[in-house]
Amino acid sequence: MKPPPFTYRRAASIDEAVALLASDEVDAKVLAGGQSLTPMLNLRLTRPELLVDVGRLPGLRYIRRGDDGLHVGALTRHDQFEHYPAPLDGFDVLREAAPLIGHHPIRTRGTIGGSLAHGDGSAEWCILAVLLDATITAVSGRGSRIIEADGFFEGLFTTTLEPDELIVDIHFPRPRQHAALEEFARRHGDFAVVAAAVAFDVEHERVTDPRIVLGGVATTPVRCRAAEAVLDGESPTDDAFEAAGRAVADEIEPPGDLHAPPEVRRRMADRLVRRALRRAADANREGVSHAG
Amino acid sequence: MQDDETLDVMVNGVSHQVTVPARRTLADLLRDDLGLTGTHLGCEHGVCGACTVLVDGEAVRACLVFAPQVDGAEVTTVEGLAGDDDRLSALQAAFSEERALQCGYCTPGFLMLAEDHLRRSGSSDEGEVRTHVSSNLCRCTGYAGIVDAVCSAAQQRMCPVSDGAS
Ligand SMILES: Cc1cc2nc3c(=O)[nH]c(=O)nc-3n(C[C@H](O)[C@H](O)[C@H](O)COP(=O)(O)OP(=O)(O)OC[C@H]3O[C@@H](n4cnc5c(N)ncnc54)[C@H](O)[C@@H]3O)c2cc1C
Ligand code: FES
Ligand code: FES
Numbered sequence A: 001m002k003p004p005p006f007t008y009r010r011a012a013s014i015d016e017a018v019a020l021l022a023s024d025e026v027d028a029k030v031l032a033g034g035q036s037l038t039p040m041l042n043l044r045l046t047r048p049e050l051l052v053d054v055g056r057l058p059g060l061r062y063i064r065r066g067d068d069g070l071h072v073g074a075l076t077r078h079d080q081f082e083h084y085p086a087p088l089d090g091f092d093v094l095r096e097a098a099p100l101i102g103h104h105p106i107r108t109r110g111t112i113g114g115s116l117a118h119g120d121g122s123a124e125w126c127i128l129a130v131l132l133d134a135t136i137t138a139v140s141g142r143g144s145r146i147i148e149a150d151g152f153f154e155g156l157f158t159t160t161l162e163p164d165e166l167i168v169d170i171h172f173p174r175p176r177q178h179a180a181l182e183e184f185a186r187r188h189g190d191f192a193v194v195a196a197a198v199a200f201d202v203e204h205e206r207v208t209d210p211r212i213v214l215g216g217v218a219t220t221p222v223r224c225r226a227a228e229a230v231l232d233g234e235s236p237t238d239d240a241f242e243a244a245g246r247a248v249a250d251e252i253e254p255p256g257d258l259h260a261p262p263e264v265r266r267r268m269a270d271r272l273v274r275r276a277l278r279r280a281a282d283a284n285r286e287g288v289s290h291a292g
Numbered sequence B: 001m002q003d004d005e006t007l008d009v010m011v012n013g014v015s016h017q018v019t020v021p022a023r024r025t026l027a028d029l030l031r032d033d034l035g036l037t038g039t040h041l042g043c044e045h046g047v048c049g050a051c052t053v054l055v056d057g058e059a060v061r062a063c064l065v066f067a068p069q070v071d072g073a074e075v076t077t078v079e080g081l082a083g084d085d086d087r088l089s090a091l092q093a094a095f096s097e098e099r100a101l102q103c104g105y106c107t108p109g110f111l112m113l114a115e116d117h118l119r120r121s122g123s124s125d126e127g128e129v130r131t132h133v134s135s136n137l138c139r140c141t142g143y144a145g146i147v148d149a150v151c152s153a154a155q156q157r158m159c160p161v162s163d164g165a166s
Helices: A014-022 A037-042 A078-082 A092-100 A114-118 A125-133 A225-231 A238-249 A260-280 B025-034 B090-097 B107-120 B126-133 B142-159
Strands: A008-010 A028-030 A048-051 A063-067 A069-073 A134-141 A143-150 A153-155 A165-171 A178-184 A194-203 A204-217 B005-010 B014-021 B052-055 B058-061 B075-077
Touching: A014 A028, A014 A048, A014 A134, A014 A165, A069 B005, A078 A092, A078 A114, A078 A260, A078 B058, A092 A178, A114 A125, A114 A165, A125 A178, A125 A204, A125 B075, A178 A260, A194 B142, A204 A225, A204 A238, A204 A260, A225 A238, A238 A260, B014 B025, B025 B052, B052 B107, B058 B107, B058 B142, B090 B107, B090 B142, B107 B142, B126 B142
Parallel strands: A008 A048, A028 A048, B005 B075
Antiparallel strands: A063 A069, A069 A165, A134 A143, A134 A165, A178 A194, A194 A204, B005 B014, B052 B058, B052 B075
């Protein structure tokens, strides 16, 4: 249970980090909070030759609400959302979900950029990035590029990020009137067996532009487009929410494992989607909501 | 390919300069290089919390931090809790009084986790304490004693008892 040997470099600037990652000679990996990478190293599931510690890079730890939505620095820790002192108008689902990520000593170090790059299909940040149409800015020796979260997650712990790219910023462009995340985990702090996140706006008493994203039902977060279509244009009532939950159950193909067989996951998805939609509808997004 | 790293770290108020392989975890640095074996290792991959220590005042898993990452930091371990005269802190005394340990393997981790709670929120609300201590595993006590001990220590902090234990 000891990690394999590696060379360690602490990057003092983004440029230095990018230069270290760009080397063709060594297999380098970014080290941010270390709360996913270090377990994998200790279990010897990965053997990079070089760890580029970006943990102390200045200027990548911020939560900034502006006219163009919300910008979050890649090194922003989970607990910074949890303790964010003001409402995030339209993005509060991020604050509400943060305490569900692991345990306090994980949240004091783990970062949003690390979570997205790690790409666990039931990770709260991965689900919410897809839910809120986030874009991810990554830099490398070739310049910077903006990647849509929807499509970023390719498979088991696999994303479209290149090995030499460093995530620097996550942009959540659009506030939502109603959003919520519900999950079932065996114990508080465990990865969710199934997680359901929903977002929608209401115009003239009709649901507009709904998003329904599930975690724990595939190797990546899954956007349920058929269920979104069921909800689109309906009035935000229990009937519509139940129909959406049923549509999700029809749409997903969850795997079975020792935590739950496919049928259990399907039922959980149905119920969690209904619950999330109800809570999202009830929450008064003008004020602070600590539900969940 | 592997280089040694030299780092400065303050542990329980004492500063140290050490040169260790980069892959040395903070837990092994404390135990093997500094001889502070109070910090225990259970799973070594972040699940059990036995290795919990404070880094710059915040609870972290010492098995998930590499030594070079604490260069310049202040670390507090279970050895740093008792007073100069080795008198138990109020939290440690509460663990003893409430039977919050049996074999004691998990105890240093729970103490540091609880110390973080007392310093930060300090709430004696049982629900909050339960959520906080759910971070760590204990295979002996069934947790009730641990929750009672943390609640009791939190209450004492809010209204200290007359002997002035801190
Ligand atoms: C006991 C335990 C329980 C947990 N429970 C949960 C949970 O319930 N939900 C959840 O979502 N997570 C959970 N986690 C994982 C945790 O949230 C991690 O913090 C997160 O997955 C990774 O973030 P990190 O900063 O620690 O990244 P690291 O571990 O440092 O890195 C993870 C990966 O991302 C890469 N990387 C990191 N930062 C960048 C960057 N800026 N650009 C490019 N690549 C980068 C690394 O190279 C590595 O491949 C848990 C972890 C533990 C140990
Ligand atoms: S030994 Fe560190 S969490 Fe188990
Ligand atoms: S007292 Fe034995 S594991 Fe907790």
